[in-house]
Amino acid sequence: MNTDADAAAFVAPSETLGRFLDRALVEPTCTGLAFVDGEGEGRNQHQHQHQKHNHNHSRRRTVGALVPGEILEIVGPPGSGKTSILTEIASRATLTRGRSDGIDLGGSSATCVFVDCDGKFDQLRFLRTTDEKIADGVARAGNRARQGAREEIYEESMSRFTVVRAHAMLDVLKALAALDAAWGGEVDAGGAFGERSGEGFNIDGSESTGGGSESARGDRRSRQRVVLIDNIAAFYWLDRASRKDHGAPYNIQRVFSAAARLLKRLATAHRAAIVVTKATLSTNEGLRGGEYRDFLPVEWSNAVTQRILLSPSKERVEYGEYAGVATWDTPVQRRGGKFVVTEQGIRC
Structure with a gap:
């Protein structure tokens, strides 16, 4: 440090305490799915807190796995x-969390x-x-x-939802x-990703002075963000067959390494909850000795913090319905359903 300006730049804060709290203090997102939210788990150890705050129903409802910073x-x-589960998560997450007129939808305003x-994805x-x-x-x-x-609720909820159709893995990136x-505030998306200044917060995360519902203004919970990717491996075999020496600009390791880095940044820097589905050829694919083995590159496997394995159930259901079983692979102590x-x- 040769000058006073260098010293001042060194000690200058990268963000204010308020901005840090807005980024860090984000509650889990409710999905409405018992095997994801973990309803009933941990109630013995938290019984005292629940009795103390028994008036706050949302504390019991948002135990879930969709915690900011995690990649499920x-x-x-x-x-x-898998697609139906993501659709259910999207529907529940975008719904308004609470209103002054007593309407409680169990949503997250995310x-x-x-x-x-x-x-x-079936839009209808x-x-x-x-x-x-x-x-x-x-x-x-x-x-x-x-x-x-x-x-009013329908319009507000839909304004927070965006669908991106990917035709190649580079579209995902x-x-x-x-x-x-x-x-991050580097570009003005104009509400393209469901964050408009009229909803209580600007695209850069700062508070908006006008518009928005009462539940959104001044509530850090309204900053909840959810990123859902349906079948991250949809282009895996095509990309694998089109390596760089066959004309593809990037090999499969670089593509999935980039995807892992970007998702980790969205999860940590922007406090988003990430849910990604992945198709396998059979219910036993990837299982060796009862332990799951990922077929994607190791950079991707290391980025995933939570994993649920789906398999068919023998339960009898009505025509046109499907019964399944969800089992937690990571962490193993969580209860599925x-x-x-x-x-x-x-x-x-």
Whole structure:
């Protein structure tokens, strides 16, 4: 340090305490899925806290695995309900968390970005599922719900949701890099990723002075962000067959290493909860001696912090429904559960 300016630049804070707290103090995102949220887990050790705060229902509801900074991978064969699970998570996460008129939808008011690599995302099903949740919440509120609340909640919830259709793994990388730039304030996305200044917070995370619902203004929980990627390995075999010496600009190791770095940055720097699905050819693929073995490059495997394995259940269900079992691979001590995929969503 040769000058006073050098010394001042060295001791200058990289961010204020307020900005750090806004970035760090983000609650888990509720999914509404028992095997993800872990309903009932840890209640003995937290019984005293729950008794002390028994008026706060959201504390019990947001025990979940979707904690900012974590990367959850859901693995299963084709048709095991992976896309339906992501659709349910997206619907629940984007719903308004709480309102002054007594309407409680059990949502998280989260900004949600859905990257569709498989082309299986059913937009109409997502909209129908979300609308039904809103209708149920308004009906439970009864006379307390003012007229027009259903349409208002629907519009507000949909404004926080973005779908990105990926046709190659490089499209996934572009989308993640754009998210990093938008959430970091490097570019103005103009609300493309569900974060508008009118919703209580600007694209750079600073507070907005106008607009937004009462539940969003001044509430750090409204800064919850969720990134969902359906079938991260959709282009794996194509990319593997098109290595650099066959004309591809990047080999498969570099592509998945870049994806892992970008997702870890979104999870840590921007406090986003990441959920990624991955298709396998069979229920036993990757299992060796009862332990899961990933077929993706090691850089990707090291980035994943949580993993759920899906398999079919022998439970009898109605025609057109699918019954499955969710088992936690990482961490192993978490309890999984059964679920059923229906036209109305996931039933646990």
